[in-house]
Amino acid sequence: MEVLPTVQGKGAPTLKDIAREAGVSLATASVVVNGSRSDSEVRVGETTRTRVLEVADRLGYSPNVMARALKRVRLNSLGLSFHYLNPVDAIADHYGATVLKAVIGVAYDAGYNVTHFHKPWHDARQSAVGFRDQGIDGFLIISPAPHSQLVSGLASLNIPIIVLSSSFNQLAAPSVDVDNSKGARQATEHLVELGHRRIAHVMDYQTQFDTISRRDTFLSVMAEHGLMVPENFLQSGVPHVDKDMLRYLLGLPNPPTAIFTTNDWIASRAVRVARNLGVRIPEELSIVGFDDSPDARAADPPLTTIRQPLLEMAETATRMLIRMIEGEFIAPKTVWFDPELVVRESSGPPSASRAAK
Amino acid sequence: MEVLPTVQGKGAPTLKDIAREAGVSLATASVVVNGSRSDSEVRVGETTRTRVLEVADRLGYSPNVMARALKRVRLNSLGLSFHYLNPVDAIADHYGATVLKAVIGVAYDAGYNVTHFHKPWHDARQSAVGFRDQGIDGFLIISPAPHSQLVSGLASLNIPIIVLSSSFNQLAAPSVDVDNSKGARQATEHLVELGHRRIAHVMDYQTQFDTISRRDTFLSVMAEHGLMVPENFLQSGVPHVDKDMLRYLLGLPNPPTAIFTTNDWIASRAVRVARNLGVRIPEELSIVGFDDSPDARAADPPLTTIRQPLLEMAETATRMLIRMIEGEFIAPKTVWFDPELVVRESSGPPSASRAAK
DNA sequence: CTGAAAGCGCTAACAA
DNA sequence: TTGTTAGCGCTTTCAG
Numbered sequence: 001m002e003v004l005p006t007v008q009g010k011g012a013p014t015l016k017d018i019a020r021e022a023g024v025s026l027a028t029a030s031v032v033v034n035g036s037r038s039d040s041e042v043r044v045g046e047t048t049r050t051r052v053l054e055v056a057d058r059l060g061y062s063p064n065v066m067a068r069a070l071k072r073v074r075l076n077s078l079g080l081s082f083h084y085l086n087p088v089d090a091i092a093d094h095y096g097a098t099v100l101k102a103v104i105g106v107a108y109d110a111g112y113n114v115t116h117f118h119k120p121w122h123d124a125r126q127s128a129v130g131f132r133d134q135g136i137d138g139f140l141i142i143s144p145a146p147h148s149q150l151v152s153g154l155a156s157l158n159i160p161i162i163v164l165s166s167s168f169n170q171l172a173a174p175s176v177d178v179d180n181s182k183g184a185r186q187a188t189e190h191l192v193e194l195g196h197r198r199i200a201h202v203m204d205y206q207t208q209f210d211t212i213s214r215r216d217t218f219l220s221v222m223a224e225h226g227l228m229v230p231e232n233f234l235q236s237g238v239p240h241v242d243k244d245m246l247r248y249l250l251g252l253p254n255p256p257t258a259i260f261t262t263n264d265w266i267a268s269r270a271v272r273v274a275r276n277l278g279v280r281i282p283e284e285l286s287i288v289g290f291d292d293s294p295d296a297r298a299a300d301p302p303l304t305t306i307r308q309p310l311l312e313m314a315e316t317a318t319r320m321l322i323r324m325i326e327g328e329f330i331a332p333k334t335v336w337f338d339p340e341l342v343v344r345e346s347s348g349p350p351s352a353s354r355a356a357k
Numbered sequence: 358m359e360v361l362p363t364v365q366g367k368g369a370p371t372l373k374d375i376a377r378e379a380g381v382s383l384a385t386a387s388v389v390v391n392g393s394r395s396d397s398e399v400r401v402g403e404t405t406r407t408r409v410l411e412v413a414d415r416l417g418y419s420p421n422v423m424a425r426a427l428k429r430v431r432l433n434s435l436g437l438s439f440h441y442l443n444p445v446d447a448i449a450d451h452y453g454a455t456v457l458k459a460v461i462g463v464a465y466d467a468g469y470n471v472t473h474f475h476k477p478w479h480d481a482r483q484s485a486v487g488f489r490d491q492g493i494d495g496f497l498i499i500s501p502a503p504h505s506q507l508v509s510g511l512a513s514l515n516i517p518i519i520v521l522s523s524s525f526n527q528l529a530a531p532s533v534d535v536d537n538s539k540g541a542r543q544a545t546e547h548l549v550e551l552g553h554r555r556i557a558h559v560m561d562y563q564t565q566f567d568t569i570s571r572r573d574t575f576l577s578v579m580a581e582h583g584l585m586v587p588e589n590f591l592q593s594g595v596p597h598v599d600k601d602m603l604r605y606l607l608g609l610p611n612p613p614t615a616i617f618t619t620n621d622w623i624a625s626r627a628v629r630v631a632r633n634l635g636v637r638i639p640e641e642l643s644i645v646g647f648d649d650s651p652d653a654r655a656a657d658p659p660l661t662t663i664r665q666p667l668l669e670m671a672e673t674a675t676r677m678l679i680r681m682i683e684g685e686f687i688a689p690k691t692v693w694f695d696p697e698l699v700v701r702e703s704s705g706p707p708s709a710s711r712a713a714k
Numbered sequence: 715c716t717g718a719a720a721g722c723g724c725t726a727a728c729a730a
Numbered sequence: 731t732t733g734t735t736a737g738c739g740c741t742t743t744c745a746g
Binding site: 373384387420426 | 740
């Protein structure tokens, strides 16, 4: 029976062991075991090499990452810091799961592993310092708060970082984001082209950057078309669209014929509440969301929405990080991804009677 | 060739730096900086101690985890291996996000961080060896396949591991799971008590362990009550309940008056398809799910379901792992969590006409 | 109370 | 082609 290697620290075979066993020097063993230099094939004789490899295999050797790290080689390890502090909810689930999937996939393919860092962000400058020696090569910061000191802190320490989904100005690091403004424009123009004139907007009550950008663009586009948006057409969900809000909106003297919401989660809630209120969609009310999350398909009727290519975005961010880590210079700019209008069944032309002023 | 600076190589102050700066020896600095022995308070003079601390603070010192690890101290780091290979879908989203939240929360409170490991599982024995020196103290394995070699491999290496959501027999490690059998019993008996006699079951087409256990218990309970389950009342979603299946089920000479599904996702699909088919729920058809995921609440009507305390389960698993890592012996048994029947609006007594044979 | 010294496992000059 | 050697930053006896 083979001798089972044990946990690190409990006598796992070391390079020294295999060197002794194979009758070569430590250095030779090292070179063989991790084809260090490209010319290593030449450096070590074929017989020696196979012998060493054989021993390494027999002993169940695997290099001690920690020791290797001490030599200031890259650790091939990414830090990931999610910034959705909210309790798990429908949005966070999908967003987080998608991002995680992308990051892990790309990292794995590139030979990196990813570890979570969730130290408290208050006192972020301090945290940043703490991260430095945690043994990661770079950080991916997911959706940090607008003025996150974590970003500036890490950046000032010269740690490679990429920011995802939070591309405010003056960001001290490269970032990846969807073009929220373009998406909001697509949504608004879609509705306008269908003939809607009275369009309401419902946003999350949290003042995230993307949320604001979507609302502002909505307002600009409406203005460009000479359409007025009454003050009370601008609502905030808490964070869902509740019956009262919708009833209020639809009970106005000149009710909206369409609603553009800041995300699919809110939109799908709105659809459901509307249906329970006996409002037919899209005949009596059009609703357009944002994200194209599973909520959009699951809604009944399925949502017209703005697709955000989250998976690709996260993959791109991860690749950028790895390139930075591997020495490439990447300017602290934002890579914008184009959103895409996905027309499903929750939007249509306003009915003649309602469209009439 | 140049060696690119890694995060930690960036000229961060070392213990040596602070020792020199404070005019003490390396050893003293070490003792002060990480109150090593319980009697360290005594070991170092108060003045020296404050001076060292002050310098450390001023220089922004933080210990190099890698170097410390070399000394075979615990690394305070957990490995996490998710086993949901499927593309991100609604179930995986919520399951994964909840587990991750629990694990990270508990780990953080205990001063551990968590890193993802997703090396290929085929060739698991090999992978296990590879994990050993990755610098983690223990592994949390989420929902491994029934005969995962990863589990046995890791176990044989004597690495502390805990398995979540996959408690088949002969497991070589402690595990945490919901009592699927009890849950299926609650669901089935709920339906029987409401007066249902013809109950169908729809499961995922994947043969996961929990799925099988739920179906088998459903059958046992039905048998205990002397109720027959025709062969064609046992269906598999692909993985959703499609129109045809439901139409088939309801079109049978003696159609079921209720359906118990293997999870909420399938149940919520079923509810929606039924509604589109013009079937009223629960008057004409009762549907009971499993999990109490967000899908259950989001369904219309909201689902009666079996609540699985996933967050607590994952937290418990993490705590167990940490206890193992810290030296406590934990027997390789399963800790079962009780499921709980949550009655909402998707279940009710069968209507008189349909209940009649 | 404090310092000197010996490594942890590995890599990379530099020798041979 | 191979071996020797000097650390990486830290902890920890063991002497002063």
